[in-house]
Amino acid sequence: MRNQQSLGDTPPEEFRKQLHELADWIADFREHIEQLRVAPDDKPGAIREQLPKRAPEEGELFETILSDVDRIIVPGMVHWSHPMFLGYFGWTSTAPGILGEILTAPLNVNAMTWRTCPAATELETVVMDWLRQWVGLPDEFEGIIYDTASVGIMHALAVAREEAAPATRKLGLTDRNLPRLRVYISDQAHSSAEKAAIALGLGEENVIRIPSDDQFRIDVNSLGRRIAEDREDGFQPMAVVATMGTTSTASIDPVRDIGNLCREANIWLHIDAAYGGGFAILPEYEWMRKGWELADSIVINPHKTIFVPLDFSVLYMRDLARLRRVFSLVPEYLRGDTVEAEKNYMDYGIQLGRRFRALKAWVIWRSLGRAGVVARLREQIRLANLLADWIKEDDRFELSAQPSMGVICFRFIDADEKKVDQLNSDIVARINASGRAYLTQTKLRGRTVMRIGLGNVLTTEEHLHKGWKFIQDKAVDL
Numbered sequence: 130m131r132n133q134q135s136l137g138d139t140p141p142e143e144f145r146k147q148l149h150e151l152a153d154w155i156a157d158f159r160e161h162i163e164q165l166r167v168a169p170d171d172k173p174g175a176i177r178e179q180l181p182k183r184a185p186e187e188g189e190l191f192e193t194i195l196s197d198v199d200r201i202i203v204p205g206m207v208h209w210s211h212p213m214f215l216g217y218f219g220w221t222s223t224a225p226g227i228l229g230e231i232l233t234a235p236l237n238v239n240a241m242t243w244r245t246c247p248a249a250t251e252l253e254t255v256v257m258d259w260l261r262q263w264v265g266l267p268d269e270f271e272g273i274i275y276d277t278a279s280v281g282i283m284h285a286l287a288v289a290r291e292e293a294a295p296a297t298r299k300l301g302l303t304d305r306n307l308p309r310l311r312v313y314i315s316d317q318a319h320s321s322a323e324k325a326a327i328a329l330g331l332g333e334e335n336v337i338r339i340p341s342d343d344q345f346r347i348d349v350n351s352l353g354r355r356i357a358e359d360r361e362d363g364f365q366p367m368a369v370v371a372t373m374g375t376t377s378t379a380s381i382d383p384v385r386d387i388g389n390l391c392r393e394a395n396i397w398l399h400i401d402a403a404y405g406g407g408f409a410i411l412p413e414y415e416w417m418r419k420g421w422e423l424a425d426s427i428v429i430n431p432h433k434t435i436f437v438p439l440d441f442s443v444l445y446m447r448d449l450a451r452l453r454r455v456f457s458l459v460p461e462y463l464r465g466d467t468v469e470a471e472k473n474y475m476d477y478g479i480q481l482g483r484r485f486r487a488l489k490a491w492v493i494w495r496s497l498g499r500a501g502v503v504a505r506l507r508e509q510i511r512l513a514n515l516l517a518d519w520i521k522e523d524d525r526f527e528l529s530a531q532p533s534m535g536v537i538c539f540r541f542i543d544a545d546e547k548k549v550d551q552l553n554s555d556i557v558a559r560i561n562a563s564g565r566a567y568l569t570q571t572k573l574r575g576r577t578v579m580r581i582g583l584g585n586v587l588t589t590e591e592h593l594h595k596g597w598k599f600i601q602d603k604a605v606d607l
């Protein structure tokens with residue numbers, strides 16, 4: 130008889146057997162990942178076609194489900210943890226990260242208040258402080274874990290909005306004769322600022338994109354001028370978002386200059402260090418964090434660069450109580466569950482229920498240690514610079530931006546100028562369709578460029594060389 134047909138859970142012995150089977154499956158997957166295609170070459174809907182339209186009436190065996198994972202799901206995936214996955218930011222899987230995720234599953238707690246899970250709450254506070262120390266943020270910054278940087282910036286700007294327009298939490302923005310609030314970002318910044326403005330009722334058009342310089346960093350003079358002009362025109366400058374590690378080229382805005390400007394003008398400074406923040410762990414990157422102590426809030430995505438499995442993003446805020454004042458709202462049924470002396474993380478955002486995300490960070494950061502994190506980040510930078518050298522040596526290609534951290538943007542130029550954009554796009558599309566490697570493309574100053582983002586711990590110099598040869602060959606083929 131199938132255990133699913135009876136009430137309760139799978140019998141312990143059967144569960145143990147399934148777990149062993151799954152452990153083997155995971156170990157095999159990791160060991161042989163290189164033999165998989167990096168990405169499928171299917172048309173949209175191809176996976177859906179293989180799946181029943183209705184959920185099963187009767188329970189099915191785990192072995193059947195797992196064999197469908199092998200047959201349908203795994204071939205239908207882009208394998209971000211494949212060593213030849215060179216797209217986006219090289220999110221990585223690691224064995225300790227997988228163990229951390231597995232360990233989290235049976236605990237399955239809701240870390241909304243201290244009382245609903247003291248260990249989850251206190252561990253969150255501890256790992257946030259570990260990371261704060263690693264990246265050298267002053268101790269007046271405290272952190273909270275969210276799923277993504279987009280959610281982090283929305284919460285940060287909600288506090289900025291409350292400071293610029295007090296009582297917005299209570300009264301909202303409408304019908305109060307308020308000036309229009311404005312947020313400033315660079316033309317290279319991520320769209321999460323605009324999304325936050327949409328969610329917060331600030332309006333997408335009130336996020337002003339300031340031109341960047343020849344190294345894709347925000348032009349601080351233009352920023353200052355625009356803020357002054359906006360004030361004269363009756364707008365209220367509310368926040369500046371500086372980026373450490375922009376999405377296309379990983380460029381780094383001049384944080385100290387922006388911070389000084391924000392201090393003088395009494396404007397909230399949010400730093401989007403979703404990508405670059407992790408590299409602040411490196412002593413040789415200390416220059417990058419100069420001035421970030423002037424920020425009001427900073428987002429770092431350890432799921433991008435500090436080896437924590439997706440999803441795990443951190444919002445640091447100077448005086449985190451400001452976040453609490455905007456979002457704390459305790460429903461009656463939870464009153465008995467709140468302990469004022471301890472953090473109740475539900476008070477620090479719109480989310481009530483919260484996963485125990487701190488556990489996986491704790492597992493991976495203990496497993497690697499600071500030295501292990503540093504060594505892996507340094508290897509990424511070494512590989513990025515090596516690839517940049519290979520590109521420079523081939524005059525059919527050009528580097529489109531200085532490589533920054535693990536990101537390299539480049540372009541094939543040995544063709545009719547009118548066709549070059551399409552050609553670069555086609556190279557990326559062909560490579561991705563081949564299943565042998567995966568990269569992305571972006572636009573810089575209106576030109577299409579190829580983009581490689583390193584970060585996968587399985588990607589070695591050999592893999593990168595193979596990828597580069599493949600790009601060269603495809604460019605010639607086309």
Ligand SMILES: Cc1ncc(COP(=O)(O)O)c(C=O)c1O
Nearest residue numbers: 277278279319321374375376403
């Ligand atoms: C610089 C930057 N900020 C924010 C984000 C948004 O990150 P998330 O997916 O965690 O919301 C990205 C995404 O890649 C990014 O590159």
